[in-house]
Amino acid sequence: MPIVSSSMTEQLRNDLDTFAKEHGYSGRSEVIREACQSLLEEYQETEYQDQRVLATVTAVFGYDEPEIERRMMDIRHEFEAPIRSNSHNCLEENAGCVETFVIEAAYHDALQFIGTVRGADESVSVEYTVVPIDVMDPQRSEQ
Template sequence: MGIVSVSMPEDLLKKIDELVEVHDYSGRSEVFREAGRKLIREFQDQSLENRELIAIVTALFPYDSRAVETKMTELRHTHADAVRSNSHSCICDDRGCVETFIIEGDLTDVSEFVRDVEATNEDVQVEYSLFPVDSIQQPTL
């Protein structure tokens, strides 16, 4: 593994150290590695422009959050053109719920959907994966 020296403002470094403490990172290096990976992923997203995409969007939220579940239903309807499927799963012992959406559209469609899910409220954690439709391999038989 390479070692680098980075200069940065004291207030930014202080916030990084708070992340290490609050989110239980092994140290500053782990925070910088994760930030780098996220940045690379964001730039890679630019290569997805003008391509048809499939996205798997997952939202995790507290059990029996009626307002969140109502919002998930609204999103399914307002993005009906892009939503290919949607499912709800309750985590055992009422520890939470998972809403999964399969979205088909261009990068704008997917970004708008993800942003709307993220905007539900601060209780909702959102993750997504993207696959360009043109990357699907044709059968060799």
């Protein structure tokens, strides 16, 4: 098997090693392989492939991180058309920041947006949901 090297923070590496040990993996390579496979599967064709979707995307990152906040602003400008709502909130006692987006777009474009937010910085944690628009308005799918 070819060897691929990857850069990551020391904390992420330590967390990865702890996770591997606690969950019975042979080492970090096995965890990384499984994580990569899961990510690639997530972006493969689904039943939403040719549909418009509504996606909520939540990004959590450290408080007072001007570079990440600047990147979020760049993302807002880059994807201005599909963004229906956006908010930035600081957690209690400056424990971190939460950036929330609601977008309406073709499924492929929604995945591109999610990937862009994930790529903003390695310390950004991203969660999302995707719902086909016709689920919300069944009459729309009949047209």
